[in-house]
Structures are given as C-alpha cells and as structure tokens.
Amino acid sequence: MTLTEKILARAAGKTRVQAGDNVWVNADVLMTHDVCGPGTIGVFKREFGKTAKVWDRQRVVIIPDHYIFTADSNSNRNVNILRDFSKEQGLPYFYDVIDDPNGTWKFDPGQGLLKKQYGSTYAGVCHTALPAKGHTRPGEILFGTDSHTCMAGAFNQFATGIGNTDAGFVMGTGKLLIKVPETMRFRLEGKLQRGVMAKDIILHCIGEIGFDGATYRAMQFDGSGVRSLSIDDRMTIANMAIEAGGKNAIFEFDARTQEYVDARVKLNGTKSSYEPVEPDREQKFIYELVVDLDKLEPTVACHPDPGQRKKAKDMDLKLDRAYIGSCTGGKTSDFVEFAQVLRGKRVSIDTFGVPATPDIVRDLQSTRWGDKTIWQILLEAGVRMTENAGCAACLGGPVDTFGRINQPGLKCISATNRNFPGRMGDKESQVFLASPATVAASAITGRITDPREYLAN
Ligand code: SF4
Numbered sequence: 001m002t003l004t005e006k007i008l009a010r011a012a013g014k015t016r017v018q019a020g021d022n023v024w025v026n027a028d029v030l031m032t033h034d035v036c037g038p039g040t041i042g043v044f045k046r047e048f049g050k051t052a053k054v055w056d057r058q059r060v061v062i063i064p065d066h067y068i069f070t071a072d073s074n075s076n077r078n079v080n081i082l083r084d085f086s087k088e089q090g091l092p093y094f095y096d097v098i099d100d101p102n103g104t105w106k107f108d109p110g111q112g113l114l115k116k117q118y119g120s121t122y123a124g125v126c127h128t129a130l131p132a133k134g135h136t137r138p139g140e141i142l143f144g145t146d147s148h149t150c151m152a153g154a155f156n157q158f159a160t161g162i163g164n165t166d167a168g169f170v171m172g173t174g175k176l177l178i179k180v181p182e183t184m185r186f187r188l189e190g191k192l193q194r195g196v197m198a199k200d201i202i203l204h205c206i207g208e209i210g211f212d213g214a215t216y217r218a219m220q221f222d223g224s225g226v227r228s229l230s231i232d233d234r235m236t237i238a239n240m241a242i243e244a245g246g247k248n249a250i251f252e253f254d255a256r257t258q259e260y261v262d263a264r265v266k267l268n269g270t271k272s273s274y275e276p277v278e279p280d281r282e283q284k285f286i287y288e289l290v291v292d293l294d295k296l297e298p299t300v301a302c303h304p305d306p307g308q309r310k311k312a313k314d315m316d317l318k319l320d321r322a323y324i325g326s327c328t329g330g331k332t333s334d335f336v337e338f339a340q341v342l343r344g345k346r347v348s349i350d351t352f353g354v355p356a357t358p359d360i361v362r363d364l365q366s367t368r369w370g371d372k373t374i375w376q377i378l379l380e381a382g383v384r385m386t387e388n389a390g391c392a393a394c395l396g397g398p399v400d401t402f403g404r405i406n407q408p409g410l411k412c413i414s415a416t417n418r419n420f421p422g423r424m425g426d427k428e429s430q431v432f433l434a435s436p437a438t439v440a441a442s443a444i445t446g447r448i449t450d451p452r453e454y455l456a457n
Pocket of ligand 1: 066126146148325326328390391395417
C-alpha cells in the first residue's frame with residue numbers, strides 16, 4: 001500500500017484498502033475557521049439538534065484567520081459566532097482574536113492596518129498554526145473546511161479539505177466516507193541550489209501535470225532529496241497539492257518530522273502519541289515523476305492558473321506590485337529568504353508583507369542581522385509590513401483588506417499559492433506565483449526577475 005492507503009486503512013479499521021474503495025474513516029482532528037465555521041455549525045445544529053454536542057471536544061480546532069482585520073461587520077460577526085459556539089461546547093482549542101471570552105470582536109480601522117489588533121490567543125493562518133500549536137501528528141486523519149488543509153501532509157498525515165456539509169457530519173459523528181485516492185509519486189533527488197526554494201519544486205511539479213493533473217489523487221513526495229528539505233519546505237510543497245486538484249499530499253516520516261512534532265505537542269500540551277506510516281516495498285502508483293532538485297531553477301506560475309509554468313529567467317514582464325504572505329509563503333523561513341535578497345536594497349513597486357502567524361511576527365521582530373531586526377531591514381527596503389498576521393489579501397477579502405488588489409489590470413507577483421482570476425481582488429488583475437526569493441528580486445526591479453543574481457555574493 002502507499003502511505004495514503006496505509007493511513008486510510010488504519011483509520012477504517014481494515015488491514016488493506018486500495019484505490020477506489022469507499023471506506024468510513026475515523027477523524028483525528030476537525031479544523032474550521034471564520035469563513036466556513038458558521039456554515040458548518042449551522043449544518044451541525046440542523047442535523048444533530050440545537051442542543052447537540054460535538055463528537056469530541058478535544059478534536060475540534062477552530063482558528064479564525066481569513067476575514068479578520070476588516071471593518072466588514074458580517075466578517076466580524078463570524079468570529080463572534082465561533083466564540084459563542086466554542087463557549088457553548090466547551091472547546092479547549094478555539095484560537096480567539098480577542099482575549100475576553102465574553103467580548104465581541106470589532107476591527108477598528110482608525111488604528112490603521114499595520115499595528116496589531118489581536119489578543120494573546122490569536123493564532124493566525126490555520127494551516128501554519130495547526131502544526132505550530134501541536135495539532136498535526138503523523139499517521140492521523142485531519143479534515144479541515146479549507147482546501148489547503150492538505151498542507152499537513154508534510155507531517156505524514158492524511159489531511160484534506162472538506163465542505164461545510166461533510167464538516168457538520170464529522171462534527172457530530174467523528175466519521176466520514178472517503179474514496180481511497182490513486183497515488184501519484186514525485187520522487188525528489190539531489191539538493192536545491194542557492195536561490196531555488198521549495199516553492200519552485202511544487203510549481204515545477206504542477207507545471208508538469210497541469211492544474212487539474214492530480215484531481216482526486218494523492219501526491220506522494222519521497223526520495224533521497226526530501227532529506228534535505230526542512231519542515232517548512234515540506235509544508236510549502238504539500239500546501240499546493242490542491243492547486244493540481246490533489247485530494248492530499250503526503251511525505252514520509254523521518255527524524256525531522258519527529259523532532260518538529262514532538263517539540264510542538266510538548267510545548268502546547270496536546271496529544272503526544274502517534275503512529276507514523278512507513279512505505280511498503282510494494283506500492284502501486286498511477287504516475288511517477290523523478291525531480292532532480294539540482295537542476296530546478298526559479299519558477300513562476302503565470303496568470304491565470306497555477307499550472308502555467310515558466311522560468312523566471314525567461315520572463316520579462318513588468319509588474320505593479322509584490323506580495324509575500326499566506327500559509328504557503330508567509331512562514332519565518334520565507335521572510336528570511338525574502339529579506340536576504342532585499343537586504344540593503346529598495347523595492348521599486350508597492351510591496352506588501354503579511355506574516356502568517358503572530359509567532360512569525362515575533363520571530364521577525366526579534367531576530368537580528370547585525371544591528372537591525374529582519375523586520376527593520378524589510379521596512380527600510382520599503383516593504384509595507386503588517387503585524388496583523390492572517391490570510392489578508394491571499395484570497396482578496398473585503399475591500400479594506402491589507403494588500404488587496406482593488407484596481408483592474410494590476411499585475412502582482414506573489415508568494416501565495418493560488419492565481420485564478422480575481423483571487424487577490426479585482427477580477428481583471430493578474431497574479432504570478434513565485435518563491436519568496438523571486439518575489440523579492442522582482443520587487444527590486446519591478447519586473448519578474450531571477451533572484452540568483454542578487455544572492456551571488
Ligand atoms: S493564507 Fe490563503 S491559502 Fe492559506 S488559508 Fe488563508 S486564504 Fe487560504
């Protein structure tokens with residue numbers, strides 16, 4: 001069996017499953033957020049009754065992160081619905097925007113968009129926060145009401161996005177019927193060269209198969225090249241499986257996975273036991289691709305979909321803005337690479353920086369390079385950095401969202417993960433996906449630029 005089949009077999013209480021089987025699996029964690037949470041709660045109450053209790057308080061994780069720093073009253077209200085529900089159910093893992101459990105969330109635009117407005121429990125973007133808060137464990141099943149839930153496949157976990165109806169059912173029963181996906185194998189060999197990042201790996205793979213090339217399939221990333229990839233790298237890759245239509249992504253378990261997971265569950269006091277799955281000698285793949293990491297170059301996914309692959313060095317496209325942020329591209333390591341290119345230079349186009357979580361804001365504001373923090377280096381380079389960690393303009397959002405593209409025709413290079421028309425705001429705008437290094441080099445020149453020339457020295 002493949003890694004995905006092994007996890008699904010175990011969760012279904014079977015010794016064996018194969019692609020195409022329909023099996024009932026037990027969920028380990030259900031995650032929802034401010035966009036889909038209220039709808040999920042509505043389905044749950046409608047189907048299970050107004051006084052129903054969730055199937056397991058310890059396994060429901062609620063992370064508001066999408067439309068938070070906006071004056072839009074309906075968006076603010078969604079956070080308040082999540083708080084009321086978490087209180088009613090006694091949920092221990094609700095990462096509220098404010099500290100007062102009896103308060104209400106209301107964003108204050110008078111304070112501006114840059115200074116933080118959240119309390120101590122706020123966790124930021126759900127997919128980045130879930131592992132950091134100790135909710136991802138190897139061998140487990142994670143369902144989330146968000147398509148990029150597949151990011152947790154980095155931890156040798158079956159993680160996939162589901163709709164509100166399915167999530168309402170999981171909330172009440174802890175179970176879901178799943179068709180076992182076929183598995184595509186991406187065998188990574190070698191090591192990335194300087195200036196080439198994990199984002200380039202996944203943009204390369206999606207470019208090979210197209211934005212629907214993995215529809216309802218598992219994308220398994222293995223091979224000796226994985227050993228050199230950090231946990232953040234693996235998260236970036238797994239995150240974008242859905243951009244090829246993938247049901248899930250999955251990585252093998254190794255010492256790095258163990259070290260990361262053990263540290264996070266200990267720090268947060270979450271469940272510490274887990275059982276990874278190891279690869280079988282016999283695995284059946286529907287597709288195999290060997291990726292030589294040494295040969296990869298900075299890559300861009302052009303408008304209008306993530307499969308439109310080009311090499312950055314082959315492009316000469318004038319840009320209007322640059323953006324770094326999101327679950328995929330707003331991690332500390334992403335900002336470090338971004339800052340390495342920008343250090344001592346200035347951006348020539350509007351450039352926005354949105355860390356994925358408050359912890360990442362703290363990392364950037366406390367890590368010093370010489371006499372300056374990374375945060376200061378980015379501000380001096382002309383990047384508009386906000387402390388209000390979250391999804392922000394990754395998916396457009398209400399018109400007052402920080403970094404949202406509000407004018408037609410703008411071309412933006414972005415470290416995010418999705419570039420279908422209108423994704424970051426105006427439906428006539430164009431988004432080009434790239435690594436944080438490529439975004440930084442392009443922000444300097446105002447054109448899509450290979451970052452390696454800025455890292456040579
Ligand atoms: S950062 Fe973007 S991709 Fe990630 S969860 Fe938020 S909206 Fe979705």
